[in-house]
Amino acid sequence: MSKEQKEMSFLGHLEELRWHLVRSSVAIMLVxxxxxxxxxxxxxxxxxxxxxxxxxxxxxxxKIFASIGIESGFCNVNFPQKLQSLELTQQFMSSIWISFVLGIIVSFPYILWEMWRFIAPGLHENEQKRSRGFLFIASLLFFIGVLFSYYVIAPMSVSFFYGYQISDMIVNNFTMNSYISLITNTLLGVSLIFELPVLIYFLAKIGLVTPEFLRKYRKHAFVVVLILAAIITPPDVGTQIIVSIPIVILYEVSIYIANIVVKKQEKNAK
Known part of the structure; x- marks a missing residue:
């Protein structure tokens, strides 16, 4: 193949990638x-x-905490302060930003599908068949992350920060922008964290991560998980455990996935 043909082939791939990105952007914009x-x-x-x-x-x-005899502030939740919009364009710009974030969340499976369509021609037929399951698993993990962040982490965070007060001389008057940032960062951040098994699969596939490495630093990872749980949840043990459990499970699943990938590579190498 000549240099010109290789260059045209490379430019053709760029053109194809551009259209995949365009279609993904259109899907996001429609939503x-x-x-x-x-x-x-x-x-x-x-x-x-x-x-x-x-x-x-x-x-x-x-109801859960009351059933086991633990007092909880969730039974007396109260948000007396209303959110403030301090800038002339803030409500309008916030509406645009939230619409864009929802566009990404709802369109996530389609974006993955477009990525797969771009990568699939370079895979073997058996690899293409196996990779189709990746679309379902990655989308499922993402939406589980969305639900977990929306129904667990976000309400816990809102309840804690609304009730947190250093002194009676300080009044909490939260802005609309700070509230929206908390919710959107939580939704997107946690949803991406739930993609950890998928990330570990690809890292193990290219040899950057091994099951031994993940097991060796398991305790360090759990400490990080507990620190994150303490930061994003109210300061009580019950809610911190609730947040930590799914992340710990994801880490253990990632070790299992990495182990399968390594064993399969060793088997194929023989």
Whole structure:
């Protein structure tokens, strides 16, 4: 193959990648437009639902802790302060940002599918068949992360920060921007953390991570998990354990996945 043909082939791949990115962007924008049209419903029923005392998570944990004889602030949740919009364009820009974030979340499976369509031609037929399961697993883990962050971490964080006060001389007057940042960062951040098994699979595939490495630093990883749980949850043991358990399970699953990948590579090498 000549240099010109290789160059054309490379440019052709860039052109193909561009169209995959364009279609992914269009999917995000379509969902974002719908979310923007129904922005009032999105804000009242989804985004600021954590500010309602009867939110399902508060009621659930109130009953759980009461059933085992533990007092919990979830039974007396109260948010007297309203969010403040301090800039002329803040509500409008926040609506656009939230619509964009929802566009990414809802379109995530389609974005993965576009990525797979770009990569698939370079895989063997048997690898293509196996990789189709990756789309389902990665999407499933992502949406589990969305649900976990929305129904567990976000309401716990909102409840804690609304009730946290250093002195009676200081009044909490939260801005709309700070609240939205907390919710969106939680949704996207935790959802990506739930992709840990998928990440470990690819790292083990290329030899950057081994099961022995993950087992060796298991205790260090658990300490990091507990620190993160302490930061993003109210300062009580019960809620910190609730947040830590799924992340610990994901880490153990990642070790199992890495072990399967390494054993399969060793078997194929023989």
């Amino acid at each position: 974002a437009v719908v979310a923007f049209i129904f922005q009032k419903q999105v804000f009242n029923n989804f985004l600021i639902a954590h500010l309602k005392p009867d939110f399902v998570t508060y009621q659930f944990f109130c």
